[in-house]
Amino acid sequence: MLSQHGLALPGAGLGRMYNFCAGPSMLPEEVLRQAQEELWSVRGSGIGIMELSHRGKVFDEILHETEAAARAVGNVPSNYKILFLTGGATSQNFQVPANVLPENGVAAFLTTGYWAERTWEEIHVYTDRAYEAFSGKGGGYTHCPTDGEVVYKEKPVYVHMCTNNTLYGTQWRHADGSIRTPKVPEGSFLVADMCSDIFSRPVDWNKFGIVYAGAQKNVGIAGISIVVVREDLLKPVRKLPRMLSYEVLARDESRHNTPPVFPIYMCNLVFNWILRQGGVGTLLKRNLDKAQVVYDVLDRSKFFKGHARPDSRSLMNILFHTPSARLDDLFVEEALKAGMDQIKGHRNTGGMRASMYNAFPREGAEALAHFMKEFERRHG
Ligand SMILES: Cc1ncc(COP(=O)(O)O)c(C=O)c1O
Secondary structure: OEOOOOOEOOOOOOOOOEEOOOOOOOOOHHHHHHHHHHOOOOOOOOOOHHHOOOOOHHHHHHHHHHHHHHHHHHOOOOOEEEEEEOOOHHHHHHHHHHHHOOOOOOEEEEEOOHHHHHHHHHHHHOOOOOEEEEEOOOOOOOOOOOHHHOOOOOOOOEEEEEOEEOOOOEEOEOOOOOEOOOOOOOOOEEEEEOOOOOOOOOOOHHHEEEEEEEOOOOOOOOOOEEEEEEHHHOOOOOOOOHHHOHHHHHHOOOOOOOOOHHHHHHHHHHHHHHHHHOOHHHHHHHHHHHHHHHHHHHHHOOOOEEOOOHHHEOOOEEEEEOOOHHHHHHHHHHHHHOOEEOOEOOOOOOOEEEEOOOOOOHHHHHHHHHHHHHHHHHHO
16 A cells, blocks of 8 residues: 555555554564454453453463563563553652652652653652753753763752653663763662653663553553662652552552552553564664664754754654645645654654654665655755
8 A cells, every 4th residue: 555655554454454552562463463363352361451360360361471571581680679650650750769768858859851851740748859950941951961961069869860751862872882870879779750751762770769651662562661670769758548559569469459450461561572673682682773864864864953952962862854834734634644643753853753663664764764865855
């Protein structure tokens, strides 16, 4: 099937688009096919996955496999617990301080984008002594800071960072795509929002106390967050409702109440897909390669302008503009006709945002690059 611009549409004849959505986002085809079958009957049980008891033997098996697969995919050390929680990553804005920040304790924030800023705002519910050790606001959130730009005026219990800034298309990374982390005062620990790049590249977990991510971009579907907590941080610093306590949730294997059965199952399928691809090392190479296809067009263009500073360019979300808001709208409209959906930028930034997570195919990046060059030829 060809679009009106002569581009091959993905899943020809299957009614599928290249989905550039920032999340929820594309899943591997084989994962969708297996889930489709197991909606009817999972693992020969005669019961569909959405109808399955969270206390039965089949789910026991699925839950334990999912935890083991997450550990294998991420190479997560044994002194970290992996929790599968509801409430989205946004709930970690209060669950983290509730568990680890003592009454009016100090926490430092590296506000590199929209979501980091939301986390920073929310901390005021817990303390008056939090501060921004770096703010990217004045610079328009175009980069992630070097150590020289981060200033700790008081020793914090923890430093909060967001490893990939979904809205602005910046990422804490080295040139080879590997993760870059900020300096942290001796005795403080890092808390990372990895919503938009968890399990897209290798991570040295020992640098982090707590990592959290909604699954809906790189590892699954909406309705579940993966929270990785170092064991010494499990015990809450204050009396908490049980559903808020990492200690209780870890003790009860993320099923203190009815857990998100289907989202956990979907993560298991995606984790196993990642392992079959060769793991996160292979994904990093692919993600670097896919992103470069689009960055190459930006670098050669006099028409399109990328948002991120080259040293902080995200491999997951690529933000760019044409010379005018009118042409941006036209780009989005024509891209849709060419089989590329959800490429409009966030309302805060305007322009376009191409999100290409783990399961996004290289052909989609090529299709976009081709379309951009054609668009520039026609409108530049
Ligand atoms: C970096 C980042 N943090 C937090 C969130 C919020 O996640 P949730 O919607 O799961 O609460 C998002 C969602 O897009 C995100 O990209």
